Amino acid sequence: MDKKTVKRLTDHILYLPADHDTDRPILAAISGSERTVIVDAGNSPAHARSFLEQLSGFGLPKMEYLFITHWHWDHIFGMKEWNLPTIAHRETKRELQKLIGLDWSDAALDQRVASGTEIAFCADMIKKEFPGELRHAIEPVLPQLTFDSQAEIDLGGITCLLQHVGGDHAQDSAVLFVKEEKVLFLGDALGPAIYAPERYYVPEHFLALLEQVESFGAATYIESHLFPQTQEQFAHDLNEMRWMAQAVLDHQGGREAVTAEMSQRLNRELSRDDLAVISYFLEGYRKHLA
Template sequence: MTFTEVGDRVWVARYEWFDANVSVVAGERGLVVVDTHASTAAGRRVLDDVRHLGAGDVVAVVNTHAHLDHCFGNAAFREADPAVPVHAHEQALAELRDFADSGRQATYAGEPADPRDEEVRSTEIVLPDHTFSSAAVLDLGDRVLELVHPGPAHTSGDLVVLVPDARVLIAGDLVEESAPPAFGPDSFPMQWPLSLDIVLGLTTGASTVVPGHGAVVDREFVEVQRNELGIVAETIRDLAGRGVPVDEALAAGTWPWEERYLATAVRLGYEHLPRSQKRLPLI
């Protein structure tokens, strides 16, 4: 896969499997790789592609969150350099540790016929060893990277990577271009719009934003997606406040995306709302 430069010494490669983006940021002290793809084997391919850039050695890895398509390639980078630090939010570490300890890796929830099922199952989960709670800085000598946790959204442990001098923000799955945002069972649909407000505060009209999946976008795209997420949250709040039962909410609401993308969001939204904002269904 070819890396494309999207800002000064910031490259992105879009991998077909999971339609996942991997980013590389260069400084005088070396390269930072943001996300490592979905298995050890996939991580090795990413590392080969990074080496073909000829831009330097990898000095750090960042995981934007704990989902396998963003961090299961960590082991490949540790094979190449046992001392390479892996950075993540502290909650992402907790989620990934729970995943490893529970043995869920052995029951990878892919399609039964997925040809890469065994590739994922055999992957060694390498946990992040450098974590933070709100924000952290990576010093590359001639530039710094800012790691920011904007709050729970796609997961409880999301982070974004800001490259201020290049006007690039790497958003992980807080932003998705190739499909609507993914509401998994560990997502926070009522808080996601607020997290994107913080992300927007880190950008300007001249910013380039790298989503977790799909093509690179601009600030206007993020504004639109934030507003769509806001519609989802406020529609859930309105329906629950009017006493519409959760199992009728999808049919009763007007949504920005097809209902098949929103069943989990509605269920979680009802669960996460405080009792004061919910009315008992009318009989």
Template sequence: MAFQHLAGRVWVCPGDPDPASVQAGVALVADERGSVLVDAGQSPAHAREIQAALRAAGLPPPRWLVYTHHHWDHVWGACAWPDVEIVGHVAGERLLREEAARPWSHRYLREQVRADPRLGPSFRARALAVDSWDGFAVLPPTRTFTDGLELPVGVTATHVGGAHAPDSTVVAVPDSGVLLLGDCYYPPPAHLRTPEDGPDLDLVRRLLTDDIHWYVASHGPPLALAEARAAVAAEA
């Protein structure tokens, strides 16, 4: 696991390419005034690996942590990040408060899968991701927004919603020409998906602009603008 420089102030650390691991990548916007981490990692163990990768790359620790949305593979590492302000959409804050109240453990995961087998892939991945439940906590954002928010270091978070998650947010670094997409255009999570569900191409088209040169989804490699446009055209 290693951070790779993408453009300007933006560094990306890819997740596991194996879909069964359900491990999202993260990004860091490095700034001497305070860095911004986009998404927390899927677990405390994953967060510690990200922290080691930050140190190896000589990158500063984050001052802010921005959630692209509330799904576990983007937020369960938050409890391992000290001294950060967690930023997220107000809808995600409500959902994460509900998640925080659940009695997470391997036993609870097994019980939930028995009650709803469709949860199996996600919950098995969670069981593998969390090596210890001691000290584990689901953390809602401590600073919320409705439409959008700009941090003091010129990083903006904008709510876009969509079928994947009601709180889906994209994070822009305009001076670096980068837009971090999270999972915003993905179909709903697998246990909620129907055969008719597919990528939200209309949402993607609205996001493509000549002012942004790189587009980064959480579960795929960064795409240059021309590549992103070609990918959308191929899906249509």
């Protein structure tokens, strides 16, 4: 699938697929009869522009808001390019405040990785997305509109519910649910915590988050760095993770018992990905006890 071209998801939703080369997340435009809201700003002005320029060919209703799912660089470095009022959870604003005025040079990034306030994966991707001179284009800005628990945007016949869900990946994570089309934009909410020496999921946190996510009753699920998924695909993948989280709790963090139970339950030899996710849950279990 061509990751550089805008795709239509439904009558009211267009999106630009994720691009793993420089960790670009999915960007989306949701339109009602009156206005359009953009989901996530992109990881650079160039990323934002590539979506913005293509959108001009669709004759959408006026773009009026930009919604940010969480504070991570790949979702916000394109903010200024949109020149739109931005709405985000209040914790997202607080996190973005910490990014303003930071030095994004190679030396400063390397120093932050060494001191543990940045991680190597993000530093490497920032260097790749912003080679040399382009680094000056990094200019985080703050959202003008914030909400605590939830907010609603009426686009004209199409309603977007913004709901804070938190989670280990980013405590400020908020999702966007398009009520009439039952499409749920998850951002990275279901990802593991990454700003840590080892990636992790606290099993209890993950299980609570899953319950919250499932309560929307969505038909289509969009995680920022994956392809859109139907309810069936999503439930299949998430059920396996639910079992892993539960097995880690049931076996009180005993790796061998967990892997034995999981390979029996999944009826296959565990893949590298399976083992990685189990390790994240084990790490989260240990952290939570500590």
